[in-house]
Amino acid sequence: MKTNEVVRAWGKIIRGQKPSLSVEITKECPLRCPGCYAFADGHVGDGVNLRQLSDRRGEALIEGMLHLVDRYRPLHLSMVGGDPMVRFRELEVLLPALAERGIFVQLVTSAFREIPKKWAEIPRLGIVVSVDGLQPEHDARRKPATYDRIQRNIAGHRVTLHCTITAQMMHRSTYLDEFLSFWTSKKEVGKVWMSMFTPQRGEQAEEILSAAQRVQCVSELKRLRGLYPKLDMFEAQIEEFQAPPSSPQECIFAQTTQVVSADLTSEVTPCQLGGDPDCSQCGCVASMGLAAVGHHHLAFGVTAGKIFRLSSKVGIAVNALKLNRKAS
Numbered sequence: 120m121k122t123n124e125v126v127r128a129w130g131k132i133i134r135g136q137k138p139s140l141s142v143e144i145t146k147e148c149p150l151r152c153p154g155c156y157a158f159a160d161g162h163v164g165d166g167v168n169l170r171q172l173s174d175r176r177g178e179a180l181i182e183g184m185l186h187l188v189d190r191y192r193p194l195h196l197s198m199v200g201g202d203p204m205v206r207f208r209e210l211e212v213l214l215p216a217l218a219e220r221g222i223f224v225q226l227v228t229s230a231f232r233e234i235p236k237k238w239a240e241i242p243r244l245g246i247v248v249s250v251d252g253l254q255p256e257h258d259a260r261r262k263p264a265t266y267d268r269i270q271r272n273i274a275g276h277r278v279t280l281h282c283t284i285t286a287q288m289m290h291r292s293t294y295l296d297e298f299l300s301f302w303t304s305k306k307e308v309g310k311v312w313m314s315m316f317t318p319q320r321g322e323q324a325e326e327i328l329s330a331a332q333r334v335q336c337v338s339e340l341k342r343l344r345g346l347y348p349k350l351d352m353f354e355a356q357i358e359e360f361q362a363p364p365s366s367p368q369e370c371i372f373a374q375t376t377q378v379v380s381a382d383l384t385s386e387v388t389p390c391q392l393g394g395d396p397d398c399s400q401c402g403c404v405a406s407m408g409l410a411a412v413g414h415h416h417l418a419f420g421v422t423a424g425k426i427f428r429l430s431s432k433v434g435i436a437v438n439a440l441k442l443n444r445k446a447s
């Protein structure tokens with residue numbers, strides 16, 4: 120992040136606004152990944168899952184999205200789903216309109232469909248492609264977005280690859296190395312980010328890393344970032360996986376990102392995972408990045424996190440004042 124972007128983000132926080140917006144632009148997805156949090160009951164609160172919402176398409180989606188963006192005025196917008204590429208015709212209109220507004224847009228997809236080559240020219244657009252493991256495991260979990268299809272569909276782009284590490288991957292000590300060796304050799308891959316599977320509280324799933332696997336994973340990622348410069352994770356960020364934020368209130372990522380679901384109205388809380396996530400086992404790469412920034416010492420024992428929390432309190436007070444004025 121550049122200095123002027125940090126200043127703009129801080130300016131929004133101090134006015135009681137969230138600098139990032141994440142929108143589930145559709146409830147549809149051709150994949151059926153095991154452990155998908157978006158389609159879990161309770162994702163959108165009170166037992167409601169994404170499929171139960173009514174989503175939009177065509178003009179209604181385009182207008183609704185632009186209205187949302189003009190209301191929240193985010194510096195950074197993530198478009199997720201479902202899979203946003205289900206609505207690629209609407210994206211053909213939306214992406215240039217968002218670029219004109221100067222917003223950084225991140226489109227998260229399985230790349231089950233070709234990403235139009237001309238999108239590579241859209242400024243401030245980042246494409247993030249989810250790839251979960253080496254080909255045998257990935258293809259079994261994420262067909263029809265198989266390895267072969269992904270490689271065809273990202274041609275002409277420079278994408279960020281995002282992998283969610285599961286317990287199964289940690290059974291082979293060379294697994295992450297093999298994964299990075301394969302994907303970082305591709306010219307279409309500019310960066311790789313790695314998260315760890317984050318369960319809901321009380322969830323039992325074979326994807327959940329044990330405490331020992333988490334320690335092993337942190338040490339392996341620290342080793343691998345020296346071997347693969349495209350692994351775009353700094354050391355302090357990787358170390359945060361060992362002591363994730365204790366609650367959503369302590370999580371800078373959750374506190375700075377507004378998440379809206381496919382009806383463009385319902386909020387997803389406390390973070391983009393929705394439901395009741397187990398922060399103590401959080402593996403979200405974005406949350407770890409901001410936690411590391413929060414723990415960074417600025418001067419005289421003051422951390423960036425302390426400044427954030429103070430600014431956030433000022434923002435809440437500013438909003439309360441505005442509400443009082445409206446009410447009086």
Ligand code: SF4
Pocket residue numbers: 148149150151152155156157158200201202229
């Ligand atoms: S691609 Fe994403 S939204 Fe679709 S099933 Fe898989 S995890 Fe869920």
Ligand code: SF4
Pocket residue numbers: 317363364366367370372373389390391392396397398401402403406
């Ligand atoms: S991103 Fe992780 S730490 Fe933050 S609220 Fe969600 S589960 Fe908790």
